[in-house]
Amino acid sequence: MTPDDSRTVYDGKLFDVTVERWGEHEREIVEHPGAVAIVAVDSDDTVALVRQRREAARKLLLELPAGTLEEGESPLESARRELEEETGLTGGTWRELAAFYTTPGFCRERMHLFIAEGVERGDARPEDDEDLEVVRWRVDEIPARLPEIEDAKTLAGLLLYLSKR
Amino acid sequence: MTPDDSRTVYDGKLFDVTVERWGEHEREIVEHPGAVAIVAVDSDDTVALVRQRREAARKLLLELPAGTLEEGESPLESARRELEEETGLTGGTWRELAAFYTTPGFCRERMHLFIAEGVERGDARPEDDEDLEVVRWRVDEIPARLPEIEDAKTLAGLLLYLSKR
Numbered sequence: 001m002t003p004d005d006s007r008t009v010y011d012g013k014l015f016d017v018t019v020e021r022w023g024e025h026e027r028e029i030v031e032h033p034g035a036v037a038i039v040a041v042d043s044d045d046t047v048a049l050v051r052q053r054r055e056a057a058r059k060l061l062l063e064l065p066a067g068t069l070e071e072g073e074s075p076l077e078s079a080r081r082e083l084e085e086e087t088g089l090t091g092g093t094w095r096e097l098a099a100f101y102t103t104p105g106f107c108r109e110r111m112h113l114f115i116a117e118g119v120e121r122g123d124a125r126p127e128d129d130e131d132l133e134v135v136r137w138r139v140d141e142i143p144a145r146l147p148e149i150e151d152a153k154t155l156a157g158l159l160l161y162l163s164k165r
Numbered sequence: 166m167t168p169d170d171s172r173t174v175y176d177g178k179l180f181d182v183t184v185e186r187w188g189e190h191e192r193e194i195v196e197h198p199g200a201v202a203i204v205a206v207d208s209d210d211t212v213a214l215v216r217q218r219r220e221a222a223r224k225l226l227l228e229l230p231a232g233t234l235e236e237g238e239s240p241l242e243s244a245r246r247e248l249e250e251e252t253g254l255t256g257g258t259w260r261e262l263a264a265f266y267t268t269p270g271f272c273r274e275r276m277h278l279f280i281a282e283g284v285e286r287g288d289a290r291p292e293d294d295e296d297l298e299v300v301r302w303r304v305d306e307i308p309a310r311l312p313e314i315e316d317a318k319t320l321a322g323l324l325l326y327l328s329k330r
Contacts, residue, residue, distance in 0.1 A: 001223045010175035010182055014193045014271055017175055017182065020220055027220040028179045030195055030272075054269040055185055055192040058166045061269055068270075100317045103267045103274065104219040104226055105233075106179055107195075111317065143328065152265045152276065152317045159324035163308065 003027075032109035036079040037066035037153045039097070039161045040089050040116040046136040047158070048087045048119075053131055062135060063151045064158070065089075066111075075099075075112035083116065085125050087134050092119035097160055102153065113157050115164075139165075168192075197274035201244040202231035202318045204262070204326045205254050205281040211301040212323070213252045213284075218296055227300060228316045229323070230254075231276075240264075240277035248281065250290050252299050257284035262325055267318065278322050280329075304330075 003020035009028075010017035016031040040048045054061045067082035069075065076094060083089050098113045124134060137145060142158050149155050168185035174193075175182035181196040205213045219226045232247035234240065241259060248254050263278045289299060302310060307323050314320050 001218070001220075003220065009177070012174070012182065012193050013191075015195075017177065022220055026178075028177050029221045030180075053166075054266070055166075055168065055187055056194045056271060056273050057266050057269045057275070061266065063269070066270075098312075098320065100315045100320060101219070101222050101226065102317045103272065104222045104228070104316055105231075106221060107268065107272070108221050109268065110222070146325075146328075147263075150265045151269055152267045152321050155263065155265060155325065156317050156320040159328060160311075160320065162328075163311075163324060 028106060030107040030109070032068075032107055033071070034069040034075070035066060035102070035109055035111045036069065036075050036082060036114065037064045037111055037157055038079050038083045038114045038116055039064060039157045040083055040087065040092065040119045041139060042089070042119050042121065045139045047139055047142065047161075048089055049135045049137060049154070050086050051133040051135050057150075061151050062148055062154070064154045066153060076114065079112065079114045079116075083119070084122070086132055088122040088124040089116070089119040090122050092116040097164065098156075100156070111153060113153070113160065115161060193271060195272040195274070197233075197272055198236070199234040199240070200231060200267070200274055200276045201234065201240050201247060201279065202229045202276055202322055203244050203248045203279045203281055204229060204322045205248055205252065205257065205284045206304060206326075207254070207284050207286065210304045212304055212307065212326075213254055214300045214302060214319070215251050216298040216300050222315070226316055227313055227319070229319045231318060241279065244277065244279045244281075248284070249287070251297055253287040253289040254281070254284040255287050257281040262329065263321075265321070276318060278318070278325065280326060
């Protein structure tokens with residue numbers, strides 16, 4: 001499945017935009033290298049979330065630790081790096097639980113969702129332009145607190161985790 | 166929460182791209198009017214999914230019926246319209262189950278997730294450039310078939326529905 005033609009119409013910093021021609025139709029697509037998100041649970045059965053300012057939403061959102069794949073990095077390497085940077089959590093037993101497109105109607109982003117169980121606490125090292133607060137929920141609080149979540153990957157990740165426990 | 170400055174850097178057909186300045190940082194944002202997705206269950210306890218070609222993913226994906234908000238339309242009106250167009254399903258008892266950002270790191274899209282129970286079958290009228298196949302799953306099959314889903318809103322929607330039943 002390949003387009004008849006493709007051209008870059010916007011060359012950005014975080015992403016480019018491509019217009020692809022498929023037969024009679026054109027598709028406008030946000031190019032994205034892919035991403036990771038992590039459900040990280042420690043030995044006290046608490047899950048780590050991050051609260052951060054999301055300019056696109058004009059508000060603070062509570063989300064799973066997550067980030068963009070960097071060049072040459074495997075999804076698992078990226079997930080371990082992002083989790084440690086954002087929350088200070090390291091170690092644990094990891095497995096990939098799912099991979100999904102976040103907005104397949106107009107964006108190439110594919111996200112790998114990992115579960116890390118038995119992680120250990122350390123110091124977070126957020127990137128310069130990230131202003132993150134780490135929030136911990138007991139796993140048994142998750143169902144009652146889901147209405148606080150307004151992010152698709154976080155809803156999907158927490159619910160998948162609960163369904164697999 | 167408002168940016169110090171904002172400029173349109175790409176003026177597209179489906180979406181625009183804006184660069185916002187927030188203090189020392191710039192944010193590149195895909196402008197999007199918002200969207201709806203629907204978990205529609207009929208009286209035989211089957212849920213309707215649509216299989217469609219997703220050029221951004223270069224494959225067919227199985228997803229909840231969904232679509233983009235049109236100007237002047239409420240989320241519920243949009244959801245009823247999209248469900249009927251894509252699947253032919255009408256009627257039923259509706260409620261909004263959640264609203265979430267699909268990719269809050271770089272896109273304005275906020276999605277309203279509806280549940281429609283007791284919907285009735287009719288004729289689908291897909292838009293010209295949509296090539297949709299309606300697929301029905303029994304609700305009790307959903308947990309075992311989740312690995313077939315590679316779309317974030319569909320995972321979140323089906324799992325939220327199961328958790329609320």
